[in-house]
Amino acid sequence: MSSFLLRSSRGLSAGILPRTALYNCQKSLFHTTPAAVLQQSSRVLTPENKTTTTTQAAQNNGVDEKKRDQNVANDFIEAVLYGSKKTKEEDNQTHSKTLARGKYVHELQKHKVKPEKVEEYINLVTSYFPKMANDPRNELHLCGSWETVIGELDTFVHIWEYKGYPGHRNTLQRLAQDPEYNAFLKQLRPLLISRENNVMLEFSFWKTSPPMETDGIYELRHYQLKPGRLLEWETEWRKGLECRRQYCEPVGAWFSQLGELHSVHHMWTYPDLQTRKTTREDAWNVDGWAETVYKTVRLVDNMSSYILKPLSYSPLR
Numbered sequence: 001m002s003s004f005l006l007r008s009s010r011g012l013s014a015g016i017l018p019r020t021a022l023y024n025c026q027k028s029l030f031h032t033t034p035a036a037v038l039q040q041s042s043r044v045l046t047p048e049n050k051t052t053t054t055t056q057a058a059q060n061n062g063v064d065e066k067k068r069d070q071n072v073a074n075d076f077i078e079a080v081l082y083g084s085k086k087t088k089e090e091d092n093q094t095h096s097k098t099l100a101r102g103k104y105v106h107e108l109q110k111h112k113v114k115p116e117k118v119e120e121y122i123n124l125v126t127s128y129f130p131k132m133a134n135d136p137r138n139e140l141h142l143c144g145s146w147e148t149v150i151g152e153l154d155t156f157v158h159i160w161e162y163k164g165y166p167g168h169r170n171t172l173q174r175l176a177q178d179p180e181y182n183a184f185l186k187q188l189r190p191l192l193i194s195r196e197n198n199v200m201l202e203f204s205f206w207k208t209s210p211p212m213e214t215d216g217i218y219e220l221r222h223y224q225l226k227p228g229r230l231l232e233w234e235t236e237w238r239k240g241l242e243c244r245r246q247y248c249e250p251v252g253a254w255f256s257q258l259g260e261l262h263s264v265h266h267m268w269t270y271p272d273l274q275t276r277k278t279t280r281e282d283a284w285n286v287d288g289w290a291e292t293v294y295k296t297v298r299l300v301d302n303m304s305s306y307i308l309k310p311l312s313y314s315p316l317r
Contacts, residue, residue, distance in 0.1 A: 240292025
């Protein structure tokens with residue numbers, strides 16, 4: 001049986017096993033069970049006056065064993081064709097368990113507004129978003145709201161912080177039943193060209209900044225990583241962050257869980273563009289920064305940078 005399974009798995013993995021052979025493989029796995037062997041053994045080895053009792057017990061036990069064997073066979077076929085369930089579950093959990101702080105879930109909303117509707121949009125979100133953030137029934141708070149001044153113009157970015165996935169679910173369920181929120185959406189939609197959101201987790205080494213006033217500019221950087229390179233990127237970036245921290249403190253950094261996958265966002269604040277320029281130049285004089293850039297750039301498919309201006313109600317401004 002073991003040699004048969006080995007030959008079958010090799011044929012399946014190579015993509016050369018015919019469909020009829022796969023059926024026979026399944027049939028053999030499903031019907032050649034220890035239960036059948038046990039029943040035959042009981043008839044040969046059991047004394048005549050105990051054959052009936054022993055055989056009946058074997059049949060009862062054989063029902064459970066047959067189910068287990070069928071499950072094992074099913075798992076074997078699925079693992080050969082599609083990969084182990086356990087392995088896939090572990091792979092899906094690795095990044096969030098290894099990298100994330102784990103306390104909060106963040107949502108990055110991006111609204112592309114019709115140019116002629118920008119002022120109306122600003123007035124609308126300024127009147128409603130603080131109410132939404134300060135309502136104790138909602139399990140969230142607003143990190144910040146910004147308008148893009150360099151990059152995608154007429155675009156607004158909002159970052160919300162939920163009390164984990166349960167907080168995200170509870171808040172959305174409550175808002176769906178809230179007449180004021182639905183009235184807000186009815187006013188909002190005609191002002192937009194498009195909107196999108198991404199659900200993100202914080203990097204464990206980079207806690208999102210609490211509300212503060214800097215009277216400066218904010219830079220949001222976006223990195224689209226090569227699939228499967230997030231752990232490597234985090235390892236190298238964590239080292240380089242210490243170089244940058246000597247000159248300015250980061251606002252936050254997140255990696256996507258839902259939406260645009262293999263995606264990283266991080267945010268910085270500067271007094272002005274000139275300070276940003278000199279700060280970035282100074283970082284190149286610190287040992288380790290050039291190496292960080294070299295090792296992380298090769299993991300990235302594309303990157304972008306946006307300069308943002310906070311809205312008047314933004315907790316980070």
